[in-house]
Amino acid sequence: MPPLSFLLSLLALCALIGAQDICKPVSLFKHAHCPLPSRLLSSDHPIISLSRDHDRLQKDLEDTYRNGGQILKEYFYDHGNWDSVAQKSPQTDGDLDLLYQHMPHIVGKLESSSIIFELGPSTYMKKSRAILDALEATGFHYWYVLVEYNQDIISKIEELQKDYSRITFIVICGDFDQAFPIARELAHGRTAALISLGSTYTNAERNVLGNRFGTWGSIVSAMGVSQDLKAKEQADDWHKHYHSPEMMKFIFDAFKRADKIIGKTLFSDSIPLRCRHTPTSHAYRFRLNNGEIIEVFLSIKSNDAAILDPSIHKPMVFSEVLGAESTTMKLFIFDNPHVREE
């Protein structure tokens, strides 16, 4: 029989955990120490907002202004209005065609999971809603976790929760790598799947992509990631999209936000230079008003050689690639039989 003092401390601990259940949104500073998942999963559609160091961001922007170099891509997406870019993007129409054409098959893959992570849904949500409609129609309950840098995702959750009564939403607002330890806890004891559209998950150098598969791949039994695989002769279309009015506005809006943070015109009057691009990458270059050159919004288009390389996508096993006539978008499907067996 345990001593009374032990039972009392256990009671106090339970009361403390219970009290934590009611506080949301949750601000996490060191996500690794957060007592997840029971606390989060017991509250309705929680929002996990990973901390950002605003002083550091301001200092980084000032350093980049002084010395040239790069501005972190996260900064562009942070509050950026991607919706107007997405609405005009051929990738959006392509992904939607592909999703609608293969939806029963895609949902068949996701269906056996109780928790689904969508990496980088943005705030436009048209593609996510296509998937959510199909999941809702299965009649089962799902946890649907949106992992997104863009803090405006938080304002979408009420609307989603109203429209999908069988799905419980969780938002992790932060970087994919930063969010992973939380995702692992959320997935613990559940069958999990991952979906990421619009060439988002695969927008990474080979080593980063390999790490990404290594982490997220270790907790999900199925994964569907879409990537635009335009042929070489279509490279001009691909490149043109980066210089569309919507994309340029997206970039300059971020420069205006940076100037507002610093309180001086450092970026918004910069002069566009010839961008740097290869068949699989693109970066904008600008000359600042002090003559320094900056390179921003680096984009990597992984090709099928990288995506299908087993040493990159391990521990996932490639299953199939889905496409549609109207588009160069492809959805790569992977399985992790090891996770499914557990």
Ligand SMILES: C[S@@+](CC[C@H](N)C(=O)[O-])C[C@H]1O[C@@H](n2cnc3c(N)ncnc32)[C@H](O)[C@@H]1O
């Ligand atoms: C190219 S957009 C695609 C949006 C949407 N999936 C679609 O298909 O239209 C990429 C989205 O992923 C988010 N994102 C990209 N990399 C991320 C990362 N490492 N961590 C968190 N969010 C990220 C961005 O904020 C942005 O909303």
